[in-house]
Amino acid sequence: MVGGGWLVAVVLAHTALSLSREESKVFLLQAGVYDQPSTEVFVRYNFSSGPALSPLEDLTVCYRVWITKYRSSISPFVSYAYSDEADNALLFFQAKDDLAFYYNDKKESSDLLLKADDTLEIWHHHCFVFTHPSYRVYVDGVLIQDGVLVSQAAPIPLNGTLYLGQEQDKFDGGLDAHQSFSGYITQVNIWDYEVKPSVIWSIANCLDNARGNVLSTDATPVEESKVGTQTVHMSAFCKSREKFVIIPVKMFPSDADSFCRLADSRFFIPADEEANSNLYNASRQFAEACAGKSYRFIFLGAKDDVMEGQWTRIADGQPLHYTAWSPGEPNGGNKRNCLVLRKYDDRWGDVQCEDKLCFSCGRSNLDYLQLRGLCQKEEHQTRFLLDGYINGWPFFRGYYGMLIYHSGVSEWMLQDTNGNITMAILSMVDPTGFPIGRRAWRVVTSFCGYLEESQVVLGLSTCTTQEFMCTDGSCVPRSVRCNLRDDCLDGSDEENCSIVFFSDRYHNHRPPPGATFDTPLQIEPSVDLIRFSKIDDIDLAFHIEIEIALSWTDRNLRFKNIKNEEGKNKLSEQEVEKVWTPEVEFLNVNDGQLKLLKSGMYVRQTGEPDPPIFTDVQMDTIYQPKSGRLVQRRQYYASFSCNFGLFKYPFDTQTCFIFIKLASADTNVLSLKNASVVHRGNSQLPKYSLQNIKIFIKSRSGYGVLEVEFQLERRWSLLMLTIFMPTFLLLGIGYGTLYIKLVAFQVRAIMTLTTLLVLYTLFNQVSSALPNTAYIKMIDQWFFFCIFLIFSIIVIHITVENLEKEGDAHKTRTVKVSPMDGRKVPLKPSLFTFTVSAEKVLLVCRRLVYPLIILIFCLIFWIVILSVS
Structure with missing residues (x-):
């Protein structure tokens, strides 16, 4: 019985207690629900009032306790003092799960961790054995600690006062209500020798009730002050029974099962006749509220498994091993398959599971x-x-x-x-x-x-500190808090999901301080070249989608519930308006062609969260400023100018830049560091190959500037087919006219002129796709060469048309006219005389002149290209 208001007068018993060997006297010390801490509730024994005893060299102290509630300080079990200076000659107490003791005014367990069960309402047996200079500590018959005492080897005199349930701060006094015990104490025994471990184990497991030869509360008269007492058979101390609480509210079985789980318990089902009888007796007070005129009374958490043909627990699906059916029950077949305790006796019946009834929840001592x-x-x-x-x-x-x-x-x-x-x-x-x-x-x-x-x-x-409490009391892991998905049935895990904690002194019109208050705020930029949509050779510009990410640590902000994935930590529009953000400018935008596509603010987790605060009812995961970085991501579509050098076209490589200025403040306030650039797309663009992407941090007029540099190498394979291959073919056609018969002058002339016109048209077409430049490009030189070459062929054709043919030279005879007499004299052949015929001119051009000219020009052309590369 846990009762309040035990008012037992102080009694001095001078006769031995009339208890059997199997019985023990239990002291109720402030064990009631409403009992307030008091110094007037205790059990005391004054050793000086009895026969003189020798000081204790060896010593064994054992007792059994049941804690009802803890004190804010300690829960003392046994306290012995023989002087004001030796007020802690012996003291055994517990604080949470720390079991500690004093011996000769020395806290022997100060550096030890004597862990004990810290749950309430369960019997535990403690035993301390001292054989100076060593000690041993037993809990429930098991050795949990042994060691060497710190105190000197002085015996403990038996002329002092022993208190149960209070701590003495001085001899026989100095009691403190907040250092008192609330619960039950029994079987307090003291021996003046070392008790064997087997005896300790037998006592702890209720197999023996050995009594101390120095003191035994079952045999020694003691003084009781406002203490309740009970006589209990020793076997009761080792019985473990599940506790139950009847819930006088009618619910469906599923709702009742959920309620019990929320209360860290489970549907209670009696496991034996005694438990069934106890449940029925306890439920009588709710007979009218829960049953009324019906025999259906208390839901028992079991149902009939029709498929298996047996009754099983709703909580875990395990079959029942004990039943207490009323005669004729169960009788519901497939319709009435839920278990119920009847109103008129402690027997069971079956009812429909669609009914609402009261129920009971059972819990163990570990449930809270x-x-x-x-x-x-x-x-x-x-x-x-x-x-x-x-x-x-x-x-x-x-x-x-x-x-x-x-x-x-x-x-x-x-x-x-x-x-x-x-x-x-x-x-x-x-x-x-x-x-x-x-x-x-x-x-x-x-x-x-x-x-x-x-x-x-x-x-x-x-819910533990590693879980989030839903509004209805159910628990989900902390990691799912604010993950954009309802994990609580009531959706409360997605409520109040702001990420940033703002202090009252936060200002968003000025940058936050740096790592120290005399250093600038360091911003880490990252540039992502998302997509090149167009590279304009005519306007000397390129069009690109680009993302600028700036990250920094704001020392004035804290964060909550941020995830490892940055994308899940997006700030709301209201939060973005309150946070300071840096501004950037693009210095080489082409004709103001700049468009903001999208913008977002995120928090990047960079460290571990604070330890959970167990008093936090919102149960949020808090991150300090150093554990999170703000990240501003803005995506633009812009056209940037680039100074194209086209001299080597189409074998040119262009070097282009994007200049990004941090315009919010100068470098005394803001500085850039650890810049990075990336292009995740295909580097093979339609006309160019993207390569050698770099980024540099510079300063212009006191402001930080990012210079993104990259190279565009023109892909010339298609141009070889569309420019050089046709020009080579046209050159071949022009060169081929040298092999047409001399008599077909008209054919040679038309073919050559047509080739020249086509070549010029191709040249004009290629030039129109390139910007106008003041300098002559290599492609221009190539076309000029091809045009001049075709032109020279035309000149050759005209020249050979006016030269005599070799056939005509054999038909005529060359003579010389004498000036003296006007006679014609045939000329004699000379070694230095030769005839320049059309055939010879064409032969020389075919085999030597034009191939040599083309070869020399090509060599010069490639040498020039390589030299300027």
Whole structure:
């Protein structure tokens, strides 16, 4: 029984206790729900009042405890002092899961971690064995620590006072209510020798009830002050039973199962006759509210698996091993397949699963909820248990004396039982609702900085610090918070998803400070050349889609719930308007052709988040400024001018630039570093090959400037087919006219002139696709050469037409006319005389002159190209 208001007068018992060997006396020390911390509740034994005992050289102290609630300081179990200077001669206590002890005023466990079970309402057996200079600590019969004592080898005199449930700050006094014990203590035994481990194990497992030869609370009369007592069979200390709480609200089985899960429990189904009887007896107080005139009373969390032909648990699908059917039950066939406890006896029946009924939730000692939104100093203080009944409703009891209970009129009260103070009230729209989940409470008494009549949001759930609490109290991983998808059934994980925390002194009209207040803010630029849409040889410009990403650390901002993927951390328009952002200008935009396609602000995660704050009811993941960088991404479509050098066309390579100026402030305030440029597209453009992309950080007029440099190498393979191949063919045609018969002058002339005209047309067409330049390009020289070559062929044709043919030279005879007498004298042949005929001229041009001219020009042409490369 956990009762409040135990008022037992101080009694001095001078006779031995009449307990059997299997029974033990249990002391109830401030174990009631409403019991406030007090120094007047204790069990005491004064060794000086009895026969004189020798000081203890070796010592064994054992006891069994059941903790009902913790204190903000420590929960003392046994305290022994024999003087004001030796107020901690022996002290055994627990703080959360740390089991600690003093020996001869030395905290022997200061550097040790004696971990113990920190859950409430479960029996634990502690045993400390001292054989100076060593010690051993047993918990539930198992050795968890051994070591060497720090204190000197002084025996402990037995002329002092022993307290149970209080700590002595001085001999037989100096008690502190916040250093008192709340719970049950029994089987306190002291031996003046080393008790064997086998005996300790037997006591811990309820196989033996050995009593101390120095002190035993089952045999030694002790002084009790406002203490409740019970006599319990020792086997009860080792029984483990699932606790249950009846929920007097009618729900469908699925809703009831969800509620139990939200309360960190499960549908309760009795596992034996005793548990079934206890459930039925406890449910009698709700007979009218839950059953009325019907025999259907309490849902038991099981249903009939029609396919398998057996009854199984709703929670885990496991078959039932114990049943308590009423005669004639079950009788519902396939329609009535849910298990119910009947109203008129403790037997079971089956009902339709579409019915609404009351139900019970069972929990173990490891099950608890946590209340967030207060100002507890430690997470352990946030724990709450679903417990018994107040005003006919289940209540939630905190580990440290907090209480959430139903007022009986649609309100839930948050009370601090340590000071008997009502802190806040929750008004429910649904009179059958429970305070599980995130709720807005009205402050009644100021606490944690909240003023009276103000609103405070508190969250009661089973969620750990690694989870996010949905509004209804269900839990999802923190990683899914604000991931643009509803993971909570009520969608609350996507509410209040702002990313940036703004301080009251934040200004967006000026840049934030740098790494230190006397250094400029460093901005890391990244340029992405997305797509070249057009390269204009005529206007000497290129059209491109480009993205400019600027990232920086704003020391005045914090972030929340940011993801590893930058794209999921986009700031809203309202946040973008509040954040300072840098501005850029493009210095070589062609005729102002610049268009902003899209813009976005993101946060890039660069570090780890802060440790979760266990009192944070919103349960957001917080990042400090150094753990996140703001990233501004802007995508433009623009035309940039480029100084094309076309002398080597079509074997030219152009070097172009994009000049980007950081225009928000000069380099004394903003500086650029770690610039990068990337082009993820195909480097083989329609007319050019993109290569050698570089980026440089420069300064112009005191402002930081990015210079993006890249080269466009013209792809000349198609031009070889469309320019040089036709010109070679035309040259071949012109050259081929040298092989036409001399008598066909008209054919030679027409072919040569036509070739010349076609060549000129091709030259004109190629020139029109290039900008006008003051200098002569290599392609111009090539066409000039081809035109002049064809022209020279025409000249040759005209020349040979006026030369005599070799056939005509054989038909005529060459004579010389004498001036003396006018006689004609035949000329004699001479070694230096030759005849220039048309055939010889053509032969020389065919075999020597024109091939040599073409070869020499081509060599000169390529030498010039290579020399200027």
